[in-house]
Amino acid sequence: MKKIFLQRGKEKSLQRFHPWVFSGAIAKKDKSLADGDVVEVYSFDNQYLATGHYHNSSTCVKVFSFEQVEPDEAFWKQKFQNAVDFRRQLGLIDNPQTTCFRLVNGEGDYLPGLIVDWFDGNVVLQFHSYGMYLLRDVFVKVLREIFGERIHSIYDKSVATLPEVKDFVPVDELLYGSFNDVLARENDVPFYIDIEKGQKTGFFIDQRESRKMVGKFAKGRRVLNLFCYTGGFSAYALAGGASHVDSVDISKKAIEFVERNIAELGRQYLEKHSSFAENVFDFFEHVPDESYDVIVLDPPAFAKHHKVKEQGIKGYRNLNRKAMQKVKKGGFLFTFSCSQAISQEDFQTIVFSAAAMEGKRIRVLRHLEAGPDHPVDIFHPEGSYLKGLLVYVEE
Numbered sequence: 001m002k003k004i005f006l007q008r009g010k011e012k013s014l015q016r017f018h019p020w021v022f023s024g025a026i027a028k029k030d031k032s033l034a035d036g037d038v039v040e041v042y043s044f045d046n047q048y049l050a051t052g053h054y055h056n057s058s059t060c061v062k063v064f065s066f067e068q069v070e071p072d073e074a075f076w077k078q079k080f081q082n083a084v085d086f087r088r089q090l091g092l093i094d095n096p097q098t099t100c101f102r103l104v105n106g107e108g109d110y111l112p113g114l115i116v117d118w119f120d121g122n123v124v125l126q127f128h129s130y131g132m133y134l135l136r137d138v139f140v141k142v143l144r145e146i147f148g149e150r151i152h153s154i155y156d157k158s159v160a161t162l163p164e165v166k167d168f169v170p171v172d173e174l175l176y177g178s179f180n181d182v183l184a185r186e187n188d189v190p191f192y193i194d195i196e197k198g199q200k201t202g203f204f205i206d207q208r209e210s211r212k213m214v215g216k217f218a219k220g221r222r223v224l225n226l227f228c229y230t231g232g233f234s235a236y237a238l239a240g241g242a243s244h245v246d247s248v249d250i251s252k253k254a255i256e257f258v259e260r261n262i263a264e265l266g267r268q269y270l271e272k273h274s275s276f277a278e279n280v281f282d283f284f285e286h287v288p289d290e291s292y293d294v295i296v297l298d299p300p301a302f303a304k305h306h307k308v309k310e311q312g313i314k315g316y317r318n319l320n321r322k323a324m325q326k327v328k329k330g331g332f333l334f335t336f337s338c339s340q341a342i343s344q345e346d347f348q349t350i351v352f353s354a355a356a357m358e359g360k361r362i363r364v365l366r367h368l369e370a371g372p373d374h375p376v377d378i379f380h381p382e383g384s385y386l387k388g389l390l391v392y393v394e395e
Contacts, residue, residue, distance in 0.1 A: 053131025215240030231258030
């Protein structure tokens with residue numbers, strides 16, 4: 001097996017089970033190493049440390065084992081089986097009330113570079129490393145062996161996430177079976193899933209726990225869902241008894257899915273819901289202050305990497321200031337960031353600053369994060385990308 005040797009003293013992070021090797025830590029490597037190769041990592045003193053996939057980038061090895069292994073089909077099948085068994089412990093396997101969940105969460109399931117989402121028997125693979133991508137056929141076989149006829153389709157949706165590889169042009173494509181209208185349920189709330197053209201894998205599964213909480217706070221209240229995408233928070237709010245819900249997203253296609261999902265929830269909810277295919281900042285301009293009892297603010301990532309962190313902080317702060325203007329006294333704001341470059345501490349400071357600038361007195365009621373089907377490896381805190389706050393706006 002091909003090898004990499006680290007500089008003296010650079011082995012400590014691997015000895016603490018951090019699953020990444022950075023290019024600056026390398027002393028020497030096999031000259032024949034190519035993107036996607038399986039490689040063993042050794043200390044400067046020739047001590048074995050880990051095995052992973054190589055890529056010629058700043059994060060040059062993503063580790064999938066800290067033991068010397070032969071990563072054959074049986075090895076990968078056991079990895080998948082472990083992930084399935086864990087979701088079974090969470091009550092997500094064969095649960096008719098919740099038929100969409102994350103099956104594999106990258107480093108959190110010791111499969112770095114791989115995301116697998118389940119939508120009522122329709123599986124979406126999303127590869128973030130070329131090494132994992134090269135195992136597509138193995139993963140399709142393993143999934144079919146584990147789930148049998150419960151799998152209707154397997155779709156690879158990785159064009160937007162795969163790193164650049166010379167002479168390689170990825171395509172999103174169906175790998176097995178077929179699908180038409182994909183309808184999944186989450187806590188018995190129905191959602192149509194746009195696997196092919198939707199964002200990420202088609203639905204933001206990571207917000208399940210926060211959506212459920214919004215439903216609990218919505219009863220009898222007027223709710224605004226900003227950057228609503230296909231209306232996850234909106235449907236929960238209506239199911240929870242909201243007096244009215246406004247959903248705002250710049251994408252007309254997303255708004256079409258919102259309205260379809262509300263209709264599927266129940267025709268009686270249509271008169272309690274309004275959709276706006278509009279830029280959020282434009283929407284703010286024609287809405288009076290203190291119009292809503294509950295606002296959900298779940299924008300796209302403003303800071304995908306540290307080079308744009310300061311710009312992202314300004315964007316989040318400005319949005320939260322605008323949202324706080326529209327919340328009634330005694331109202332609630334659910335506010336989120338999915339930017340990895342923004343830490344939980346950064347985000348709390350952003351919300352604090354927004355409140356101070358607006359002269360709002362707020363209290364933090366909950367720290368919000370992804371559900372338990374998005375486990376985070378304790379040795380890889382970078383995996384905790386979603387952070388949010390539920391705040392009470394007193395005045």
